[in-house]
Amino acid sequence: MSGCSTIHLTLPQWDGGSRKIRFIYLVNLTSFRLTDCPNESQAVPLYLGADLFSNTDIRTENHPRHHAKFAKKGLATKINFASAFRFHGLKVPTVNNSLWFYSVQGLFRVAFEMYSKQEQLAVLENFQDVWKSQINDSPLKMSYNLSVQLDFAPSSGSCGADSRNEMPQPQRELVDVNSGDTSADHDYCSFPKQRLQTEQNQIITTVRQKLHSLDDKLSSETQSYTELEMILMLLENIDRYINGNLEEKDVTETVLALLKAKDWGCVYSSSLLSCIGRWLGQQFHAANSSISQKVEGFKVHHIERISDLPPAEELATELFPEAMQTLLLHWMGLSEESTLEKRHSEYPILLLILEFANHNLITGVAHVLYSSLICK
Structure with missing residues (x-):
């Protein structure tokens, strides 16, 4: 043959x-x-x-x-x-x-x-x-x-x-x-290296075409001052990212500006809020082990005065990430402008939520409530 x-x-x-x-x-x-x-x-x-x-x-x-x-x-x-x-x-x-x-x-x-x-x-x-x-x-x-x-x-x-x-x-x-x-x-x-190189070149070409297109649109002078500010902010961050000096504060300002740029729809059907919620939840879950270590150290240090713990606000500030408190405070309607008395009255509830959400029970109220919940 x-x-x-x-x-x-x-x-x-x-x-x-x-x-x-x-x-x-x-x-x-x-x-x-x-x-x-x-x-x-x-x-x-x-x-x-x-x-x-x-x-x-x-x-x-x-x-x-x-x-x-x-x-x-x-x-x-x-x-x-x-x-x-x-x-x-x-x-x-x-x-x-x-x-x-x-x-x-x-x-x-x-x-x-x-x-x-x-x-x-x-x-x-x-x-x-x-x-x-x-x-x-x-x-x-x-x-x-x-x-x-x-x-x-x-x-x-x-x-x-x-x-x-x-x-x-x-x-x-x-x-x-x-x-x-x-x-x-x-x-x-x-994929072979040659193919990856080809795809990279195609992306570079696309980026250049986008930049040329933006240049043409900007020449038409139809953008508002607010829109131009947003465009400048994004381009500056792209420049920082390419040069390797993009910092967290830059990202914070840009993301916040994008979130405030328009009304993104109903809270019940917002894909943006769902995505942010998922990301926040993943970040908070990843912090659980470090929170547990801090809580265990706190319990050892306060073993003699477990029934005489500091106020709820001090406990929350000492043991839980600031971002968790900020989220719950604003969720509960307790912004920085809220009265001190109002914040003090609501902080025990906020602390309880943080204890349950992080599976780290500290206060006597949390232990009692958790026991009654799992018994049911």
Whole structure:
């Protein structure tokens, strides 16, 4: 059985910002192409499973099991390529030169099960026409053995010969042979350095285009003084960030200005407040161990006077982060302008909340209430 030279292929790619999906066109049971061809309406676009599953909660080693699950539903297939085909950016052993691919229906199923809402929207906007055109496709077989690539040399931009009757290259039919390549399976979650460099250059180009666009908009002189102040503040912080001297106070001022820039909607449905609340909760939870150490030290120091503790305000200030107190004080309507008497009367409640939220009981009231709560 005769062999053939290695053919290096680069899969076409859909670029959706943070997500990039490579694909091929399945023409028949043994043939595929990398370019679309309107004359071959039976060609079925198939999307690389490794790209569909990248940046999801599914660990790489668990991908095959999930691919097989979708394959049983006819939404995915394992394609075995002739060993002479080698794919740029995909390192697979020639003894098992196979990759998992999904139909457009499978792509939608994965997207709506595993992607964020923004990514789902991107898939919906970009692939709905493909889904409509392939709506009557039969379910995929569990596997295909492809040995023929039907792409032609790009002479005229058409699928066949052009108007000058130029002859296309003949189709490439390959014998499945083992070339002795024993390379390990490709790590689908990492990309070659060249690709990372390319993506970095693309981002730099985009940033420059944005800056030029801002320059054009500023030239129109339609911005208000307040808007210009905000723009200047953001640009100054970008400059500090690039130069490595961005400080916490700079971020504080900028974030506060952005939060006050407009009314961000109802408290019951504000994604901004939900995001801030989640971040604050994570930061406060991370501080729990240091708070516990401080509380234990306080208890040892005050073991002789446990029934004669300092006032609630002093306890809260000594044992809990200032940010926690600030959040609760303003939440309870006790701003800096509140009367001293009002703050003193409410601080025992604030201290109790801090004790419960941090799982560190200090006062007798907290111990009694906690005991009664867990008994119920």
